[in-house]
Amino acid sequence: MIMQEFGTTGEKVSRFCLGCMLMGTAMDDNTSQRVLNHFTEAGGNFLDTANCYAWWMGSGEFVGDESENVLGKWMQERKNRHEIFLATKVGGRLKNPHNIRGADGIPEWDRVPGEYEGLSAGVIRKGIEDSLRRLKTDYIDLYYTHVYDKNTPIEETLSVLNQLVKEGKVRHIGCSNLTVAQLKEAREISKRLGVRLYTAVQQEYSYLHPKQGVDTGIVEHVDAGQLEYIKANPDITLMAYSPLLKGIYNSEEKRKRYYNWSNFDSTENARKLEIVDKLSRELGVTGNQLVLAWLLRQEPKLIPILGFSNEEQYRENIAALTITLTDGQLAEMGR
Numbered sequence: 001m002i003m004q005e006f007g008t009t010g011e012k013v014s015r016f017c018l019g020c021m022l023m024g025t026a027m028d029d030n031t032s033q034r035v036l037n038h039f040t041e042a043g044g045n046f047l048d049t050a051n052c053y054a055w056w057m058g059s060g061e062f063v064g065d066e067s068e069n070v071l072g073k074w075m076q077e078r079k080n081r082h083e084i085f086l087a088t089k090v091g092g093r094l095k096n097p098h099n100i101r102g103a104d105g106i107p108e109w110d111r112v113p114g115e116y117e118g119l120s121a122g123v124i125r126k127g128i129e130d131s132l133r134r135l136k137t138d139y140i141d142l143y144y145t146h147v148y149d150k151n152t153p154i155e156e157t158l159s160v161l162n163q164l165v166k167e168g169k170v171r172h173i174g175c176s177n178l179t180v181a182q183l184k185e186a187r188e189i190s191k192r193l194g195v196r197l198y199t200a201v202q203q204e205y206s207y208l209h210p211k212q213g214v215d216t217g218i219v220e221h222v223d224a225g226q227l228e229y230i231k232a233n234p235d236i237t238l239m240a241y242s243p244l245l246k247g248i249y250n251s252e253e254k255r256k257r258y259y260n261w262s263n264f265d266s267t268e269n270a271r272k273l274e275i276v277d278k279l280s281r282e283l284g285v286t287g288n289q290l291v292l293a294w295l296l297r298q299e300p301k302l303i304p305i306l307g308f309s310n311e312e313q314y315r316e317n318i319a320a321l322t323i324t325l326t327d328g329q330l331a332e333m334g335r
């Protein structure tokens with residue numbers, strides 16, 4: 001696996017980060033462990049999880065501990081914690097995951113944002129201890145705030161995160177789903193307080209972009225302003241989540257089923273999908289693989305977080321590392 005520097009720290013992380021969101025839910029322990037073994041044996045070291053993955057799966061039997069539990073057990077058995085760059089998140093856990101489903105057993109998504117635990121000092125203090133216990137470790141390499149919390153003063157969040165760094169429980173801090181204005185503000189406040197700055201930002205980023213002006217809810221999709229800010233601040237590592245927009249690039253049928261497809265259903269994206277179709281056929285790769293290879297060539301440099309529901313998808317996606325796109329093909333794809 002190719003490695004790259006994490007921001008300006010001198011530390012090396014793998015070019016793909018492994019998204020462990022569905023381990024312990026969609027994927028059972030054995031399948032998850034096989035994927036983790038393959039990824040690390042191929043030289044990957046960067047794992048992404050959160051303290052809420054993945055409560056929404058199943059029909060009420062999961063609470064959000066599942067992914068961290070799988071990783072903790074695997075690292076303990078493999079005795080490889082020191083070889084892993086481990087990222088988890090706080091703030092997106094639900095106050096009560098048993099209380100969010102309707103009579104039909106389906107999560108009531110409209111109520112979810114109001115049920116997040118948020119980013120108060122108390123939530124973060126408890127969140128880190130619970131994550132460390134599940135992950136069977138005494139430190140997290142990268143600790144993210146998962147979603148914006150308008151109810152907690154940002155100073156409170158940044159100060160407690162800084163204390164966790166001082167205590168050695170967290171090595172680097174990052175944020176997810178912030179607008180560029182929120183990210184700038186947080187970093188300015190950190191400078192003023194003399195505390196740690198966010199040095200990783202995890203946002204949705206793929207080849208297709210949402211239509212201008214659509215409501216993306218709590219999701220922040222990377223835009224030109226964010227790219228400009230990140231380019232000007234090389235200490236920040238951009239992490240791309242949902243790089244395949246739930247696997248839509250191989251299949252029209254999957255696009256139709258994608259719950260957010262209406263946000264992406266534009267003439268511009270139809271044109272881009274034609275390019276994906278043409279180039280992937282020419283290269284003998286899948287559309288999903290092509291998009292991952294394209295993400296690996298973007299500036300500012302970013303790290304795609306691989307998503308998958310089974311081992312076959314993981315194998316297909318990781319193989320994108322071997323695809324070389326020419327400058328001409330990149331120009332044809334555009335941004």
Ligand SMILES: NC(=O)c1ccc[n+]([C@@H]2O[C@H](COP(=O)([O-])OP(=O)(O)OC[C@H]3O[C@@H](n4cnc5c(N)ncnc54)[C@H](OP(=O)(O)O)[C@@H]3O)[C@@H](O)[C@H]2O)c1
Nearest residue numbers: 019020021176241242243244245246247305307308309313
């Ligand atoms: N910070 C945040 O708010 C946030 C949000 C989301 C994710 N994340 C992180 O980012 C990681 C990746 O996100 P994601 O799961 O949304 O990524 P994604 O790659 O956009 O979507 C993954 C889904 O796409 C489908 N898929 C993947 N590979 C495929 C393939 N080769 N062929 C056909 N379908 C394929 C599968 O869905 P089907 O089951 O339908 O086949 C799979 O579960 C997560 O594991 C998590 O760590 C972070």
